[in-house]
Amino acid sequence: MDKTKFNTLIKKLPNYALWVMLFLFYFAIGAQFNFVRGTYQALLLTFLQLTAYYVNLKCFMPKYYGSSKRRYNIFSLLFVLGLALFGVAMEIIYVKLLPEYAPPKLHLAGAFAFSLIFVLVAFWGGITKFLIGRQEKTNTELEALRRENAESELKFLKTQINPHFLFNALNNIYSMAYTGDKSTPEKITMLSDMLRYVLYDCESDYISLYKEIDYISSFLEFQQLKTENRQNIEFNIGLFDENYQIAPMFLVGFVENAFKHSKIEKDKSGFVSIYLWQSSEKFYFSVENSMPEVVAISSQIKLGGIGIENAKSRLALMYPNKHKLQITKTDNRHKVVLELYK
Numbered sequence: 001m002d003k004t005k006f007n008t009l010i011k012k013l014p015n016y017a018l019w020v021m022l023f024l025f026y027f028a029i030g031a032q033f034n035f036v037r038g039t040y041q042a043l044l045l046t047f048l049q050l051t052a053y054y055v056n057l058k059c060f061m062p063k064y065y066g067s068s069k070r071r072y073n074i075f076s077l078l079f080v081l082g083l084a085l086f087g088v089a090m091e092i093i094y095v096k097l098l099p100e101y102a103p104p105k106l107h108l109a110g111a112f113a114f115s116l117i118f119v120l121v122a123f124w125g126g127i128t129k130f131l132i133g134r135q136e137k138t139n140t141e142l143e144a145l146r147r148e149n150a151e152s153e154l155k156f157l158k159t160q161i162n163p164h165f166l167f168n169a170l171n172n173i174y175s176m177a178y179t180g181d182k183s184t185p186e187k188i189t190m191l192s193d194m195l196r197y198v199l200y201d202c203e204s205d206y207i208s209l210y211k212e213i214d215y216i217s218s219f220l221e222f223q224q225l226k227t228e229n230r231q232n233i234e235f236n237i238g239l240f241d242e243n244y245q246i247a248p249m250f251l252v253g254f255v256e257n258a259f260k261h262s263k264i265e266k267d268k269s270g271f272v273s274i275y276l277w278q279s280s281e282k283f284y285f286s287v288e289n290s291m292p293e294v295v296a297i298s299s300q301i302k303l304g305g306i307g308i309e310n311a312k313s314r315l316a317l318m319y320p321n322k323h324k325l326q327i328t329k330t331d332n333r334h335k336v337v338l339e340l341y342k
Contacts, residue, residue: 005333019113022046038103044090046084048115049122055079056126065130080119087115146317166195172225187225198249206245209278213237216255216274226265232274233264238277238284247318248341251276251285253311254336258289261334267292270302283340 007163026045031038058077064072091111095102170190176184178329197215201207220233255274264270277284315323324339 019046019050022049028225034100034102036102040094045118048087048119049313052080052083052122053117053126056123057130061127063131063304064133071212076123080116080123084112084116085121130318136269146313168226169222171223190221194218202248202249207248208242209240209244209246210242212246212248215247215252219255221253223259231264232270234273236275240278241275244278247314250314254287255337258287258334262289263292264290280340285338286335287332289336291334293332
């Protein structure tokens, strides 16, 4: 027996055990009269319920429940009544063939009601099993769709980052090389490491925190190169575990958003303040930036748009019930606080 068949058998064992227990239960009730009655009753009731359960689960529900409720109701009614009548017929045959092992008096109406109740219970069990299975399948498909969507959003995010950032970075490096800046080789290496991170390291679902921090630090270095004077940028890093795993390009999105809306290159009073730390129980990250009045008015919709929704969906997917995202905005400030829990 191969591994797949063995795993399938293991999963089905609880179902088999349930039917065996029901068989023994029905036998115990019938055996109070005699052994023959107990065996007959266990076989009949188990057969009726097995048939009602599996025919409904494997045939009626998949074929008619979603497409034609009217057909399903008609076929189900006829099937249930037919099984109940079959139970009565078997009871009549049993009494005639083995009268010495039969109860003192046969009540056809009672036998029909008895069989009908047991058939309906099993039939209802088939409905429940089918609906639960369909819901689990739907949840699995939704989870796969959400993951696929998150991966697509990440890939889309990469295509947005690379051309725009690369263009500005290469311009800055070209200017440095043209003026004979001795730090040009260092900046080329830094840019190479950043592109390697985006193109290769980010293929994983999670990445070491120090790589994300290294990328942000390099990003800030290139951001400073956009202006002759030093911009008001703070990046405060507290204690953290370098091997702590985090979703790639996640923090970077908030940082880029802060620079996009602060207009720090043009606004001398603008600022971007970034702070992160990590303890054994929590990871904390915050980004606060200035909001020029014109930008604050024009970006009211964008700040709650696709970028934030992307972040929220990735958080729900990768950190379910283990995160807190708080976004606050005043007339001239915008702040994002992210907390991840173990």
